[in-house]
Amino acid sequence: MGHREDLLDGAKRCLVRNGFARTTARDIVKESGTNLASIGYHYGSKDALLAQAYVALVEEMGPAFEGAGEGSPPGVGSLPGEPGSLERFHALWSNIIGTMREPGSIWRLGMEALVMGDQMPEVRDHLARAQREAGRGLVPLLMGGREEDVSDETADTLGAFCVTLMTGLIAQWNFDPATAPDADRLTEGMRQAIAHMRPAENTAAS
Structure with missing residues (x-):
């Protein structure tokens, strides 16, 4: 590997060990x-x-999102x-x-x-720009298809919805794992939200 790859790998290890604020250039x-x-x-x-090291760490979680084993390449999972x-x-x-967990x-x-x-x-601005691509990566996992076929509009709507949901989950699981929602509660909440939604034309008329 060259210095660029060595630096990225080193930064990932430092982040995991020390976090953002406590990691120095040295x-x-x-x-x-x-x-x-x-x-x-x-x-x-x-x-x-x-x-960039944090984004790389998140991207490495992709196989886990799909249900693939550790070390498996993206796309080999089998979501039911x-x-x-x-x-x-x-x-x-x-x-x-x-x-x-x-x-x-x-x-x-x-x-x-x-x-x-x-x-x-600088960290905040870089991660903010990365959010669209994070959403673009989540859309195919939920809806099927290929990441490269996800339009910017879909990334900015459905993708943004997924990223917002994920950010909230991260906050709750870090704040209090004992009360953070699991997939059962999250899915039931989504089911109830869908069941209570009215067609757009009825909503506009009310």
Whole structure:
């Protein structure tokens, strides 16, 4: 690997161990066996590198979302249920919530970025830009199809809905796992929401 890949791998290990705020550029250099100048050359800044490292860590969770085994490539999972069904919804969020239950879950890093965003503006801005692509990746898991076929409009609507749901779950599971919703409660809530919705024309007329 070159310095760029070494830095990214080193930054991922530092993030998992220390979090955003406590990771220094020198920590990353020591972990990656590179040098300080390489950070600026390849990533522009330490915070930009840390943001990309976090995105890479999240992307590595993809197989777990699909129900694939550890180390399996994306696309080999087998989510039950028809695309767009409540069964598929339950399976997807059950897998995602499973990653939040794990000791040392990386999702605590997401909460750190949310809480300390004003102190780490470059991290915040990079992760904010990454949200559309995160939603684009969740849409096919729920609805079927390929990520590359998800339009920007769908990424900004259904994808944004999924990211918002996930962000709320991360917050609740980090705040109080004992009361955070599991997939059963989440799916029942979705079922009730669908059941109580009225057709658009009736809503407009009321």
